[in-house]
Amino acid sequence: MNVLETPPLPKAKHEARVLLLNHRLNGCASLIRGLEVAGFAVTGIAVTPASSTDPVHLVVVAISGVDDSACSVVEQLRQSERFAATPILVISDRFDPSVAEEYLHLGATDFLSQPSAGRVLSGWCERILNSQQSDWLFEEYVRERRRSGAFDRVIIPLSLALFGERDHGRMLETILLEAKALCLADGGTLYLRTSADTLEFTMVHNDVLGISLGGSKGSVTEFPPIPLYRPDGGEPERRYIAAYVANSGLPVSLPDLYDSSNFDLSGPRNFDTKFGYRTLSILAAPLKNDAHRVIGVLQLINARDPLTGEAVPFDPQQQEAVESMCRLAAAGLEAYARMQKLKEQISALHLKIDEAKKREQVSQIVDSDYFKNLKEKARQLRMKTPRA
Amino acid sequence: MGKVISIHSFRGGTGKSNLTANLSATLAARGYRVGVFDTDVASPGIHVLFGINDVPASASLNAYFWGNCSIQDAAVDVMPALEGAGVPVSASGALYLVPASIETGEIARILHDGYDVGLLNDGILGLMDHYDLDFVFVDTHPGVNEETLLSIAISEVTIIILRPDQQDLQGTAVTIELARQLECKNLQLIVNKAHRNADHAVMKASVEQKLGAPVIEVIALSDDMVQFGSGGVYCMRFPDHDYSQAVGRVADCLVAAGTASQLSDRRVS
Numbered sequence: 032m033n034v035l036e037t038p039p040l041p042k043a044k045h046e047a048r049v050l051l052l053n054h055r056l057n058g059c060a061s062l063i064r065g066l067e068v069a070g071f072a073v074t075g076i077a078v079t080p081a082s083s084t085d086p087v088h089l090v091v092v093a094i095s096g097v098d099d100s101a102c103s104v105v106e107q108l109r110q111s112e113r114f115a116a117t118p119i120l121v122i123s124d125r126f127d128p129s130v131a132e133e134y135l136h137l138g139a140t141d142f143l144s145q146p147s148a149g150r151v152l153s154g155w156c157e158r159i160l161n162s163q164q165s166d167w168l169f170e171e172y173v174r175e176r177r178r179s180g181a182f183d184r185v186i187i188p189l190s191l192a193l194f195g196e197r198d199h200g201r202m203l204e205t206i207l208l209e210a211k212a213l214c215l216a217d218g219g220t221l222y223l224r225t226s227a228d229t230l231e232f233t234m235v236h237n238d239v240l241g242i243s244l245g246g247s248k249g250s251v252t253e254f255p256p257i258p259l260y261r262p263d264g265g266e267p268e269r270r271y272i273a274a275y276v277a278n279s280g281l282p283v284s285l286p287d288l289y290d291s292s293n294f295d296l297s298g299p300r301n302f303d304t305k306f307g308y309r310t311l312s313i314l315a316a317p318l319k320n321d322a323h324r325v326i327g328v329l330q331l332i333n334a335r336d337p338l339t340g341e342a343v344p345f346d347p348q349q350q351e352a353v354e355s356m357c358r359l360a361a362a363g364l365e366a367y368a369r370m371q372k373l374k375e376q377i378s379a380l381h382l383k384i385d386e387a388k389k390r391e392q393v394s395q396i397v398d399s400d401y402f403k404n405l406k407e408k409a410r411q412l413r414m415k416t417p418r419a
Numbered sequence: 420m421g422k423v424i425s426i427h428s429f430r431g432g433t434g435k436s437n438l439t440a441n442l443s444a445t446l447a448a449r450g451y452r453v454g455v456f457d458t459d460v461a462s463p464g465i466h467v468l469f470g471i472n473d474v475p476a477s478a479s480l481n482a483y484f485w486g487n488c489s490i491q492d493a494a495v496d497v498m499p500a501l502e503g504a505g506v507p508v509s510a511s512g513a514l515y516l517v518p519a520s521i522e523t524g525e526i527a528r529i530l531h532d533g534y535d536v537g538l539l540n541d542g543i544l545g546l547m548d549h550y551d552l553d554f555v556f557v558d559t560h561p562g563v564n565e566e567t568l569l570s571i572a573i574s575e576v577t578i579i580i581l582r583p584d585q586q587d588l589q590g591t592a593v594t595i596e597l598a599r600q601l602e603c604k605n606l607q608l609i610v611n612k613a614h615r616n617a618d619h620a621v622m623k624a625s626v627e628q629k630l631g632a633p634v635i636e637v638i639a640l641s642d643d644m645v646q647f648g649s650g651g652v653y654c655m656r657f658p659d660h661d662y663s664q665a666v667g668r669v670a671d672c673l674v675a676a677g678t679a680s681q682l683s684d685r686r687v688s
Contacts, residue, residue, distance in 0.1 A: 197616070371616075374614070374616065374617070384588055384589060384592050384629050384630075385589060388589065389589065389592045389593055389596065392593045393593055393596040393597065393600075396563070396593075396597060397596075397597065397600050401565075402597075402600070405565060405568060405569065405601070406600065406601060406602075408536070408569060408572075409568070409569055409572035409573070409601045409602070410602075412536060412537060412540055412569060412572060412573050413572065413573065413602075415537070415540065416540060416544065416573060
């Protein structure tokens with residue numbers, strides 16, 4: 032369940048929309064009036080919810096005694112994607128602890144018996160909505176704390192680590208693993224663009240499947256490189272996510288791999304089949320250098336909700352963070368490449384001999400009488416020894 | 420008759436003495452009979468690597484030059500320093516060091532008076548004959564002074580060690596030219612303290628092309644070696660280390676290049 036998918040909570044009571052499902056409760060009309068007088072917008076008075084997608088902040092199920100159809104409605108609401116996180120208040124014309132317990136067990140948020148007046152009901156609704164809002168705000172607070180903590184823990188140390196790292200394999204590993212940790216993602220792939228205009232798998236990692244290829248362990252040979260241009264005519268390849276990201280320079284976020292038709296997703300789907308895995312969400316972002324050229328692609332799969340651990344789509348904040356990280360990673364990789372080039376240049380510089388200087392130094396020595404004597408001494412020494 | 424090999428460098432600090440100690444120890448451990456002459460009389464130090472802290476003035480290379488002792492008396496059997504260090508040592512191997520004096524007065528005297536390279540030559544031949552040596556290494560004084568150039572002239576093989584930097588390369592180029600003028604034919608190079616990330620094959624080819632002499636090994640600068648300092652003969656303690664492996668390859672070259680068939684009889688397989 033992703034709580035962020037529920038409708039935004041009302042800022043004021045008059046914005047709160049209440050769906051009333053009436054299952055033969057006497058005096059229900061007066062209760063509705065009481066709610067409306069109190070400022071709630073009561074919609075969709077029915078037995079079962081309509082298929083409308085209008086936002087609903089609270090569902091009130093009105094029952095009279097034990098009602099199997101009402102039980103079934105509560106159960107269905109909880110199982111539905113639309114109302115899974117919406118608070119449900121069951122109101123009944125009589126008090127029966129076993130009935131209350133049954134509804135609560137089925138997923139009702141609260142149970143109110145014998146609401147004598149609309150004001151009592153509206154007060155109850157208000158309390159539930161406030162409580163819901165508090166829960167929601169608390170969860171958001173926890174998420175934000177984790178996100179900002181991730182920035183402190185990941186982004187800043189990463190930038191320091193990348194620019195100090197001298198091992199290319201470890202650098203690639205740091206980029207992928209830290210991005211993965213930032214989104215609590217199951218896994219990911221880091222591709223680097225080659226001079227042959229392909230995307231090379233440089234690291235593949237998946238915690239769930241226990242896969243860790245490439246990085247400091249060497250090159251990934253299990254997967255062939257992805258061509259960035261189509262063999263038939265040389266048009267930029269846009270069918271595959273990573274190739275599209277490399278060619279367009281734009282990030283791609285798919286909330287559900289199996290609910291997307293914009294790309295050829297046979298690769299990840301085959302991967303799922305082969306490993307018995309379920310890829311839900313994918314986030315792919317380009318690694319662009321200073322000249323805005325894409326030098327690689329970072330692709331993450333299956334973000335996890337920090338509270339529930341369920342696979343969820345990558346949210347916009349995570350995408351923003353990963354894009355920032357990719358900028359850092361590209362700068363780190365470029366700096367590494369520059370350093371290597373500089374080293375080669377320094378190495379070449381060190382290996383230059385000033386021939387003129389050498390000739391002058393040598394001639395100063397060998398043209399001297401001292402050296403002529405030395406040569407003679409050397410010759411005599413060699414003559415004395417059977418080795419020479 | 421064994422081979423006389425000078426280990427030389429244009430500048431100090433190239434790792435010359437360390438390489439001489441490790442190379443001679445490697446050959447001795449393999450079963451060869453080896454002698455080492457420390458002719459770096461201005462700054463002697465190789466004895467420390469063999470665990471000798473004190474060189475008596477009466478039994479040193481200096482004393483031999485002044486006629487105060489025979490070359491055999493000046494030679495120290497340093498084989499025991501290798502045994503027990505971790506590497507199996509062949510029973511047929513031998514390693515003798517002729518150390519230079521570390522007394523300040525002796526150093527000042529030899530720097531002032533110089534020494535007779537003819538005597539050095541006689542000493543090498545004498546020790547080689549006395550102990551039936553396969554190899555004699557001459558650890559020279561850096562630079563191009565007279566004694567050093569003559570030491571090179573009397574050697575069958577001269578190995579010049581250089582670091583991959585401008586000054587060493589320039590100085591080595593001059594040294595090679597002087598050695599050739601002195602009709603030294605078998606000159607070989609070792610590039611030491613190369614950056615570990617540098618492409619050693621490219622560096623080897625580049626140095627060979629610029630200096631016109633074969634590079635038998637490019638050895639990376641090792642932090643482990645630096646940390647080890649003068650704590651002993653590194654190859655004997657850490658035989659699997661990259662440095663030890665590189666020294667082993669140099670030893671292979673020396674054996675293969677010379678009288679390998681004659682020497683192979685000594686080796687204990």
